[in-house]
Amino acid sequence: LVKVVAAGIAPSLLVFWHLGHLPLLPMTLGHEISGVVEEVGPGVARVQPGDRVRVHPNLTCRACEYCLTDREPMCIACSMIGSGVFGPDAMPLYQRYHEGGLAEYVRAPAWSLDALPHGVSFAVGSKVHDIANGLRALKLAQLRQGATLLVTAATGAVGSATLRMAHLFGATRVIAVARSRERLITAQTLSELPVDVVALDELPDQWEAKQGLTAAIRELAPQGVDAVIDYFPPSTGAATWQSIAAMRTGATAVIIGGNVAPVPVPTNVIMFNCWRIVGSRNCTRVDAREVLDLIAGTRLRADDLITHRYSLREVNSAIQAMQERAGRTWMIVVEPEQPRVE
Numbered sequence: 001l002v003k004v005v006a007a008g009i010a011p012s013l014l015v016f017w018h019l020g021h022l023p024l025l026p027m028t029l030g031h032e033i034s035g036v037v038e039e040v041g042p043g044v045a046r047v048q049p050g051d052r053v054r055v056h057p058n059l060t061c062r063a064c065e066y067c068l069t070d071r072e073p074m075c076i077a078c079s080m081i082g083s084g085v086f087g088p089d090a091m092p093l094y095q096r097y098h099e100g101g102l103a104e105y106v107r108a109p110a111w112s113l114d115a116l117p118h119g120v121s122f123a124v125g126s127k128v129h130d131i132a133n134g135l136r137a138l139k140l141a142q143l144r145q146g147a148t149l150l151v152t153a154a155t156g157a158v159g160s161a162t163l164r165m166a167h168l169f170g171a172t173r174v175i176a177v178a179r180s181r182e183r184l185i186t187a188q189t190l191s192e193l194p195v196d197v198v199a200l201d202e203l204p205d206q207w208e209a210k211q212g213l214t215a216a217i218r219e220l221a222p223q224g225v226d227a228v229i230d231y232f233p234p235s236t237g238a239a240t241w242q243s244i245a246a247m248r249t250g251a252t253a254v255i256i257g258g259n260v261a262p263v264p265v266p267t268n269v270i271m272f273n274c275w276r277i278v279g280s281r282n283c284t285r286v287d288a289r290e291v292l293d294l295i296a297g298t299r300l301r302a303d304d305l306i307t308h309r310y311s312l313r314e315v316n317s318a319i320q321a322m323q324e325r326a327g328r329t330w331m332i333v334v335e336p337e338q339p340r341v342e
């Protein structure tokens with residue numbers, strides 16, 4: 001039993017709800033959780049009351065080929081605490097642990113808890129999952145040293161973390177794509193690297209029909225970009241594939257945002273360009289622990305990515321802020337009103 005100190009808010013909460021991935025409604029949402037162990041069950045030795053922890057939300061079998069090779073989101077038993085069901089064999093683990101972290105307390109398997117290292121705050125600890133989603137995408141992009149990386153929806157929570165980490169994975173230049181120039185300009189300062197921006201709101205009329213986004217990216221990178229990490233959400237239409245069309249031969253696209261737009265190009269375009277198109281649902285335990293190590297070792301700064309904090313009573317305002325994403329909005333956490341242990 002974990003006393004929640006911070007719980008992250010992520011767009012996937014609502015996306016999975018609308019897609020029908022939440023079979024046990026009503027339920028408490030919230031898969032990004034940090035707090036203090038309050039009680040342990042019989043036989044639990046790896047944590048004890050008082051420990052500062054984060055909850056790794058992936059519920060999986062921990063024994064299959066995927067689970068044993070750092071790919072546990074692909075497990076047929078995969079579901080997430082406080083979120084949805086993704087594999088056909090997710091019950092009964094999900095039945096027992098589906099209630100999430102937007103609450104004073106959360107129950108989690110002892111094996112799902114990671115100790116929060118000294119120097120990692122509860123707020124950052126709750127967002128390790130989102131940051132690790134970005135780290136996973138950067139790994140899958142397989143960037144060479146000196147690569148130009150394109151990040152779409154770069155002003156969202158995972159996008160901002162990706163800008164922050166891109167230099168650790170070989171990129172030396174970033175092109176950031178999102179709706180608003182104002183927010184893109186603000187996000188530029190998150191990266192150690194030079195960041196060029198492309199704002200969808202500024203593209204010429206009918207850009208969707210006329211490959212306007214591809215043209216704008218190609219102006220900045222005439223040879224094409226080395227990789228695209230795509231975080232565009234379901235309703236973004238042509239933007240994902242127009243970003244991919246700006247890749248150079250042999251480049252990699254990592255798809256993680258969930259855009260539902262159909263692939264608009266003949267399949268052999270992928271063949272002739274020797275592109276790698278890689279899907280990723282979320283991060284693994286290994287990714288999350290690497291993020292904790294990077295932050296604890298001061299190679300990764302994350303405190304300033306937490307821009308909005310709300311009490312549990314204000315959770316609807318937190319969700320509204322996430323949907324509006326006005327100005328400098330990167331990561332949002334909810335902190336139940338209770339004595340702080342930090």
Ligand SMILES: [Zn+2]
Binds near residue numbers: 061062066077
């Ligand atoms: Zn498994």
